[in-house]
Amino acid sequence: GSIDRRVMPAIRLAQHLRGAEIRAVHVAEDNEIAHELGLRWMELGLAWLPLHVVEPTMTKLTDAIRAAALDILEAGFREVTVLIPYLAIRQPWQGFLHRQRGRRIAAALSGIPGIAVILVPYHLPRRDG
Numbered sequence: 001g002s003i004d005r006r007v008m009p010a011i012r013l014a015q016h017l018r019g020a021e022i023r024a025v026h027v028a029e030d031n032e033i034a035h036e037l038g039l040r041w042m043e044l045g046l047a048w049l050p051l052h053v054v055e056p057t058m059t060k061l062t063d064a065i066r067a068a069a070l071d072i073l074e075a076g077f078r079e080v081t082v083l084i085p086y087l088a089i090r091q092p093w094q095g096f097l098h099r100q101r102g103r104r105i106a107a108a109l110s111g112i113p114g115i116a117v118i119l120v121p122y123h124l125p126r127r128d129g
Helices: 008-014 031-043 061-074 101-109
Strands: 024-027 051-054 080-088 115-123
Touching: 008 080, 008 115, 024 031, 024 061, 031 051, 061 080, 061 101, 080 101, 101 115
Parallel strands: 024 051, 080 115
Antiparallel strands: none
16 A cells, blocks of 8 residues: 555666566555555656556455456466565564565465565664663
């Protein structure tokens, strides 16, 4: 729903995927948030990476992303590589603070022929002191 530090490593990795049609996908659970995301996307100068906003066709976010990936395959692409940013937690208690959606999305996509999943971690900065 927003562009934060977690997505930046995935965007940097996407820049290096040569010979691929690259796109970012956002499932629009809220139209106002999707609009703000689009404006922020343009402000960041990400024109090289088209942002596709899709309407959720399912009640669960994981199912909606799975459906979007399957739609790409059905459109004639042989392979879809999905880069999923996630927050790499260091302490077990941090899992309670962060929902770990990325891992659930990866699990929903695993095993589907033609879909490859790459989890791209974002490591929280250490707070020494």
